[in-house]
Amino acid sequence: MGDPYAELTDLLAPGIDRSRAQHVPFVVAVTGSVAVGKSTTAGIVRDALVDRDPGLRAEVVSSDGFLYPNRVIDRRGLSMRKGFPETYDRDALVAFLTSVKAGDRDVRVPLYSHEAYDVVDEYHVLAVDDVVVLEGLHLIDLSNAIDFAVYVDADEADIERWYVERFLELCESHTFYQQFAGMPRDETVAFARQVWSSINAVNLHEHIQPARRYADAVLDKGPDHTVRRLWRPRDTMHP
Numbered sequence: 001m002g003d004p005y006a007e008l009t010d011l012l013a014p015g016i017d018r019s020r021a022q023h024v025p026f027v028v029a030v031t032g033s034v035a036v037g038k039s040t041t042a043g044i045v046r047d048a049l050v051d052r053d054p055g056l057r058a059e060v061v062s063s064d065g066f067l068y069p070n071r072v073i074d075r076r077g078l079s080m081r082k083g084f085p086e087t088y089d090r091d092a093l094v095a096f097l098t099s100v101k102a103g104d105r106d107v108r109v110p111l112y113s114h115e116a117y118d119v120v121d122e123y124h125v126l127a128v129d130d131v132v133v134l135e136g137l138h139l140i141d142l143s144n145a146i147d148f149a150v151y152v153d154a155d156e157a158d159i160e161r162w163y164v165e166r167f168l169e170l171c172e173s174h175t176f177y178q179q180f181a182g183m184p185r186d187e188t189v190a191f192a193r194q195v196w197s198s199i200n201a202v203n204l205h206e207h208i209q210p211a212r213r214y215a216d217a218v219l220d221k222g223p224d225h226t227v228r229r230l231w232r233p234r235d236t237m238h239p
Contacts, residue, residue, distance in 0.1 A: 004219055004230040005048045008150065011217060012049065015147055016056070016131060025100050026131045029139040031215075032152035033208055034083060034200045035163035037225055041152050042135035049131060057129045063136025064112035066093040069119045084203050085138045097145035100132055137203075140211040151215035151233075156204070158223045160196050167192040 012028065019026040030042040039062065046058045066089050073079055078087050092110075099107045108123040126132070140149045154162075171180045171188060180188055212218060213233045222228045 004227045005044060007230045008045065008217060008219070009048050009052050012148055013052070016049070019147070020130050024103060025129055026148075027097060027100060027146050028131060028133045029142070029146045029149045030133060030135040030152060031137060031139040031149065031208070031211075033154075033156075033159050033204045034137070035166055036152045036154055036159050037162070037221065038135045038152055040225075041150075041219065041227075042133045045150065046131070046133050056131060057127070058131040058133060059126065059129045060133045060135060061109055061124075061126065062112065063088070063093060063134060063139065064114075065110035065119060066090075066096070066136075067112060067119055070117070080199060081203075083137055083200070085207055088138065090142070094143045094145070097134075097143045100126070101145045138207060138211075140214050148217070149215045151212045151218045152221065153212065153218050154221040155223070156201070158221070159204075160193070160201070161223075162225070163196050163200060164189055164192045167195075 012026075016026045028045065030038050030045060032038055032041075039060070042060045046060050049058050050056050067073075067082070068076075068087055068089055070079075070082075073082055073087050076086075078084070081087060096107065096109065107126040109126050111120050111122045111124055112118070113120045134146070139146065140151065167180075168185070168188060180191065183191070215233055218231050218233060219227045220229050220231065
């Protein structure tokens with residue numbers, strides 16, 4: 001069995017080379033379900049590209065910063081749908097991507113605090129890079145500024161288990177989740193599963209998974225988070 005990340009860098013290399021020749025940043029989107037490991041995968045993709053070409057400048061950007069602030073989400077009655085498409089400032093995200101592709105300098109990336117569970121009034125200034133790896137939800141077909149879309153996939157039972165495991169870990173260390181820390185473990189697990197089924201699974205079935213067919217490549221993960229293979233939806237609809 002080959003290395004899926006090596007296969008992915010082979011797929012990305014021609015487009016990156018063309019973009020660098022034109023002095024235009026190449027934008028890779030990494031998307032998939034909540035808890036599937038998008039940010040980790042995005043970091044691995046960036047590192048694999050730099051390992052292939054040490055002179056390459058690449059940076060990971062999270063789309064979490066483009067969520068509306070909690071006060072806006074609450075005012076719109078969307079607090080139980082946070083992470084759904086309507087809770088993102090998609091115009092701002094598209095404008096950001098347009099600026100990146102235009103080669104604008106000092107492009108500001110709004111930041112999201114996972115401690116406060118909210119957008120904060122801070123920004124990261126993005127340097128002019130060869131490759132920008134954008135990770136987050138609902139990125140496929142977001143904008144023509146995205147050159148290549150990667151969908152991170154796994155069996156839903158595994159994703160739910162990863163979500164519950166992460167929920168339990170956050171209860172021990174995360175400020176927002178400490179409100180659940182005093183609950184008995186079985187009640188916490190039941191609550192996490194209820195959140196998954198009523199919110200995250202709905203988002204997955206209605207908005208995230210249907211877009212998989214439009215990805216340029218799918219990274220298929222096994223129960224231990226290891227990427228087992230890469231497949232291309234445009235080659236087959238039945239991997």
